[in-house]
């Protein structure tokens with residue numbers, strides 16, 4: 570009897586100790602667990618089951634008084650409240666310059682940069698941002714503009730203002746970081762397809778789409794968002810800010826939304842998502858717009874890639890290789906197609922998450 574009692578006692582002790590240990594570990598790791606698992610589960614549930622972001626429209630609209638102030642600040646001297654932009658009002662053909670009509674502009678490229686990144690800007694001008702290359706080789710007009718910001722996160726707020734004011738005739742607008750690579754021939758081909766026979770493109774907002782992304786609540790993160798700023802478990806869909814394209818009508822809608830919505834959400838991409846949601850514009854995924862990562866280097870990738878992120882130094886060599894007309898010959902014919910699919914499956918369908926092109930891109 571006595572022995573038995575002692576054994577039970579011992580067992581309970583061990584149980585108690587183990588439970589305590591597990592609890593301790595969960596508490597220590599809770600923040601990590603919350604960050605990586607719980608917040609994502611909550612946010613996906615919200616995105617896919619609830620999917621109601623109606624609150625964005627009502628709770629983000631600012632008062633008419635604040636709207637007047639905001640509009641006033643903008644109209645005082647063009648882009649008064651956005652002091653960092655190097656302004657080229659006639660970049661887009663100019664208002665009645667030499668009595669000419671507006672040129673047809675297919676794409677206005679707006680690249681966010683900072684003053685010290687002179688080398689990167691030069692590399693972009695010489696490669697994918699070379700306006701005369703696009704004109705002479707592809708027969709389309711693309712205009713390149715750099716926004717030098719002390720505050721790069723605010724980049725595209727001025728982008729929409731600038732586009733609306735000085736380049737409203739452009740068919741498409743692209744916002745890009747200065748460390749991305751854009752395969753301009755593929756992009757122009759794609760945009761021409763979208764345009765088709767229409768005189769104006771409509772409702773296009775395309776890029777690498779983040780769906781059901783949760784706000785980061787960890788204080789040590791660069792993207793920390795306190796509950797006061799955004800109390801909901803999930804952001805509306807948004808495209809990765811590294812590079813995305815909108816059609817002219819969407820750019821105008823976003824511009825109007827920025828005038829009446831509270832812009833204290835400082836993460837640019839997310840703010841764009843909020844504006845778009847309020848205006849009823851939805852993001853389209855294109856598998857060859859990359860997220861935060863570099864695309865693999867391979868001709869079978871080059872013949873379809875649109876953007877790739879993280880190219881500060883190899884822009885020139887990549888441009889030479891990726892725009893060589895020979896890259897298109899690899900995927901030609903049945904055998905070529907099969908070969909390229911196999912290569913892409915090997916490069917893109919990895920078991921771990923890479924955040925470059927998705928495995929789906931191998932089959933398009």
Ligand SMILES: *[C@@H]1O[C@H](CO)[C@@H](O)[C@H](O)[C@H]1NC(C)=O
Nearest residue numbers: 694695696699701702705706
């Ligand atoms: C830009 O493209 C044009 C036309 O293809 C070419 O002649 C010129 O050398 C290019 N500029 C640079 C800096 O590479």
Ligand SMILES: *[C@@H]1O[C@H](CO)[C@@H](O)[C@H](O)[C@H]1NC(C)=O
Nearest residue numbers: 631632635797798831832833
């Ligand atoms: C915008 O939202 C923030 C945080 O919710 C709030 O503190 C601020 O007063 C709002 N601004 C305007 C102009 O409504």
Ligand SMILES: *[C@@H]1O[C@H](CO)[C@@H](O)[C@H](O)[C@H]1NC(C)=O
Nearest residue numbers: 626630826829830847848849
């Ligand atoms: C609110 O939503 C409606 C319908 O989607 C839209 O027409 C309106 O422009 C939105 N308001 C603002 C301020 O964005």
